[in-house]
Amino acid sequence: MLQNKTAVDTLITKFGGKKGALIPLLQEIQEIEGYLSNDSMRYVAEKTGIKLAEIYGVATFYTMFRLKPQGKHVIRICKGTACHVSDANSIINSVHENLGLEKEEDSTADGLFTVMEVSCLGCCSLAPVIMINDDTYGKLTADSIANILKKYN
Ligand code: FES
Numbered sequence: 001m002l003q004n005k006t007a008v009d010t011l012i013t014k015f016g017g018k019k020g021a022l023i024p025l026l027q028e029i030q031e032i033e034g035y036l037s038n039d040s041m042r043y044v045a046e047k048t049g050i051k052l053a054e055i056y057g058v059a060t061f062y063t064m065f066r067l068k069p070q071g072k073h074v075i076r077i078c079k080g081t082a083c084h085v086s087d088a089n090s091i092i093n094s095v096h097e098n099l100g101l102e103k104e105e106d107s108t109a110d111g112l113f114t115v116m117e118v119s120c121l122g123c124c125s126l127a128p129v130i131m132i133n134d135d136t137y138g139k140l141t142a143d144s145i146a147n148i149l150k151k152y153n
Pocket of ligand 1: 078079080081082083084119120121122123124125127129
């Protein structure tokens, strides 16, 4: 089910039929829907005549597209050079441990958190850094994670 069919229809009208429009169309749909669901990709195929396989191919090729819903809070863990040398791996492990996530999982079952690794958050002097939604936390240690996560529910 599309959450915001009217807005998606407006986007399809805006981009429909334009060459090279599939990526920006999918980006904007993701912005309003939160992710690209099978339903939204099917809907785009139906409305634009673009083959579903092509849409799915684009959506799975580019890492900017999310195919699953995001948690209420998004945790971005920096793995850029400055953070990497400041032991970002221990931060990643601690976040996963505190959330009870396996290594390959990125979202908690209760829909509260989604974890993603990013290449730089633009505040390298604070390494290692994470962001939770719009809040930045720097100079972290693995032990500091539990208290930070408690603030979000
Ligand atoms: S490398 Fe982590 S904030 Fe830049």
